[in-house]
Amino acid sequence: MKDQVTENRVQTDTSKISAKKAQVYYGENHAIKDVDVEILDKTVTAFIGPSGCGKSTFLRCLNRMNDTIPSCRVEGKILLDGEDIYDARVDPVQLRAKVGMVFQKPNPFPKSIYDNVAYGPKIHGLTRNKAELDAVVESCLRKAALWGEVKDRLTSPGTGLSGGQQQRLCIARAIATSPEVLLMDEPCSALDPIATAQVEELIDELRSQFSVVIVTHSMQQAARVSQKTAFFHLGNLVEYGSTDQIFTNPKDPRTESYISGRIG
Numbered sequence: 001m002k003d004q005v006t007e008n009r010v011q012t013d014t015s016k017i018s019a020k021k022a023q024v025y026y027g028e029n030h031a032i033k034d035v036d037v038e039i040l041d042k043t044v045t046a047f048i049g050p051s052g053c054g055k056s057t058f059l060r061c062l063n064r065m066n067d068t069i070p071s072c073r074v075e076g077k078i079l080l081d082g083e084d085i086y087d088a089r090v091d092p093v094q095l096r097a098k099v100g101m102v103f104q105k106p107n108p109f110p111k112s113i114y115d116n117v118a119y120g121p122k123i124h125g126l127t128r129n130k131a132e133l134d135a136v137v138e139s140c141l142r143k144a145a146l147w148g149e150v151k152d153r154l155t156s157p158g159t160g161l162s163g164g165q166q167q168r169l170c171i172a173r174a175i176a177t178s179p180e181v182l183l184m185d186e187p188c189s190a191l192d193p194i195a196t197a198q199v200e201e202l203i204d205e206l207r208s209q210f211s212v213v214i215v216t217h218s219m220q221q222a223a224r225v226s227q228k229t230a231f232f233h234l235g236n237l238v239e240y241g242s243t244d245q246i247f248t249n250p251k252d253p254r255t256e257s258y259i260s261g262r263i264g
């Protein structure tokens, strides 16, 4: 099958996150309607769709980031490895260490480069001593392709880096808690083409370790970085499939209209 040929880099068909009849409301506004989807492990999944269709809202459901919005209500089930993440026993802070997030605008803490990355391992007690923490910081900065540029100024403020470097620092910070899933909400929208290419390359490397979900407005980016694509429209998940199939042979006329530029 064509899917399998073009998708030969997908390493697994194991489901990492399952949404079952997921609904999200902001007060009366029904923003996500009946979404069923399986997000695969060690795969990059792109969420695409016109502005306001609910991509970010659905992304934020996956690590309970919507909990911070008072008017927001989530119904249905979101399971991480089969466990309901909305169960009362789940601690959202622990959940967000497992399901990390990188935002549209780089948002380093007003701390040193070192402390930005060390923060998560410290608060979650993931290292036993300074040497271990140093090793985690170095390894995450290396994975984020930033080590070479910052190794001589680890004590300088993270906010003093360029936009692209700040975003890679935020990625290093997000991976420092050894997440199983990384959620990225338009991570390149504030970056220039060179920084975008670096982050895209990084995304491709990260998926050998965990599942990555990326919201993007750029169909070119979705095609470059993802193996699976979900197309949202007016709060509905209209179509989900291999990125190749979605872009070359969409089944739903709404997907076709969007990818050919007729809606959005």
Ligand SMILES: Nc1ncnc2c1ncn2[C@@H]1O[C@H](COP(=O)(O)OP(=O)(O)OP(=O)(O)O)[C@@H](O)[C@H]1O
Pocket: 026, 029, 031, 049, 050, 051, 052, 053, 054, 055, 056, 057, 058, 069, 071
């Ligand atoms: N914090 C919020 N409070 C109230 N309504 C919200 C909030 N965030 C999003 N919404 C509403 O939910 C719907 C989906 O918005 P969302 O931001 O998830 O869409 P999106 O597809 O990510 O859009 P964009 O591509 O423009 O970022 C919209 O009707 C929006 O107005």
